Amino acid sequence: MSYNKIVELLGDKADSLLNHSCKTISKDVLHIPNPNFVDQVFLQSNRNPQVLRSLGALFNSGRLAGTGYTSILPVDQGIEHSAGASFAKNPIYFDPENIIKLAIEGGCNAVATTFGGLAMMSRKYAHKIPFVVKINHNELLTYPNKADQIMYGSVEEAWNLGATAVGATIYFGSDNASRQIQEVAAAFERAHELGMATILWCYTRNDAFKRDGKDYHVSADLTGQANHLGVTIQADIIKQKLPENNGGYKALNSGGSSYGKLDERIYTELTSEHPIDLCRYQVANCYMGRAGLINSGGDSKGSTDMADAVRTAVINKRAGGMGLISGRKAFQRPIKEGVELLNAIQDVYLAKEVTIA
Template sequence: MINTIEKIKEYLGDAQDDLLKHTCETITANQLTLPGPDYLDQVFTGSDRNVQVLKSLASIYNHGRLGGSGYVSILPVDQGLEHTAGSSFAPNPMFFDPENIIKLAIEGGCNAVATTFGGLALHARRYAHKIPFIVKINHNELLTYPNTYDQIMFGSVREAWNLGAAAVGATIYFGSPESNRQIQEVSEAFEEAHEMGMATILWCYTRNSAFKTKDKDYHSAADLTGQANHIGVTIKADMIKQKLPETNGGFRDIKFGKMVPAMYDKLASNHPIDLCRYQVINNYMGKIGLINSGGASSGASDFAEAVRTAVINKRAGGTGLISGRKAFQRPLKEGIKLLNLIQDVYLSKDITIA
């Protein structure tokens, strides 16, 4: 039987040496607050978070296969609103029933499930004590014509609390015309959530047509996403969800905002782990956990892509993965296998901080 690290190397293929043997020489690991069993004690017991927030954070960090490790694996399913239900669930129609979303998270050994008010409300009494709930409180919707892209509130923080949520999640489209309003709405919601004893998780996405040029898409640039993260931790997100960086130089090449050359040659390099570490350092040097998103389902390559993302996130100093479509857009057993494979990366002692 193949052991865990060999299985991971197999999925990494020709990239295994580049990803598993890389050493960060930009911001070194000893400058970071790293995930571990004492992570909550290190970061939050000296903060202004009240006792109930600490309990809520502990319920997430201590649940599932990664419980007690300082790492998290979260199943997010809000694509029925963000991408339309038909296009999201056509590959696996069982997930039109939100109970199956919760069941997948439980059977997949996740730390928590993140989904909509309606889906969690319908099954709250049956499952709120079995897995931590993260209620997504704002969404984009695609039924307006022509399509517009804006995050609007779909419910109240109090209603999330009534559902037994351990945390609320929200998205801000940084760089969009609506971002100032979204920052104000979400910061107020996060303040209320903390007062009521819930943790806060921010989806820090960049969105602006100017961020995509003829030659390159900078929506996943390390400098732009890193700054989005930094704004996110400023409004007191307890965890940041971000896309894995695939490039850099957004401020420099689009010629906006503020930049200095050291952002690109001292704080980061072109190596994928160093790009991700730039995101981590913008999360208060790792004090606020970075969870990278799993991305869209690509079919047969999903398992290899998930392993690559998890290895980069872990070795960069990140806290885990929040992967949805790769898991639920396939048969249930395969979805569980994929989630467990991601978790195996974080459980492996052979994969260390770069």
């Protein structure tokens, strides 16, 4: 995809997104993805040589190989959102081999999916594309439905089936967050011991985070703090939803409530209302980019998916992020179109004209 096509897909938002200059947190203090990112950031960490090799495998696969950026296909929706609801649009993805094929044909750095799916195809594909095993999930059969992430297997089994990395979700802000933090911290420690990289889905989850018609699950301040908790338990890469608003702490402290702690400079100096500045605050909370921020692609809306994906990629890249992890927009359509969408995302990170704000 040419730069002109990127501009076309951004439509009337092109100038605002492509020419924005960040006046909040300077790009000069960020650790920006680049071909030598592992050497510059992780070589001085406690990660052992096997983890460095795994990170190298992630960064040197697919169309973005050697750039420091990542494009990952995540397909755990069969558990998180139910298989029928996720795959009805394209039933071939009930077969996990087609998930892996889409990631390979789509030029992704890695495929992230379930124990069962990757184990079923392990010997055929573990040496062809990095595997990210999602080790915990919610489940939607308990009535009434509940939001809780539970372990579906062991870190050792992820290693046995050839995983390059493990992924996990924590619902920060939920009743079960304390247990999930402890479980995932222990799992990530073991994964590093075995030489695997770690990716954390840092999602906020609490009904109270919806106030006055706004959903603060996607506020920059709350998601930023979730990211900061995630890197504290040694996630190498953070997956987070793109921020859509700000002021979650303020909203939850209204009406005499007492929640968390805030500083007005979060809103006046460290962020603005611009989407790139909101995303940069997420990057800042990932140790100024030492742990890469990958934003999720979101659900599939049909005809606007390509434009939405390109917009998200532009915001992430210009904010100082490390890439996109997009699933439903890719697999809930014919495979040729899914490949085209994944390639369009990657083209944003390959475009030298799309710079850091």
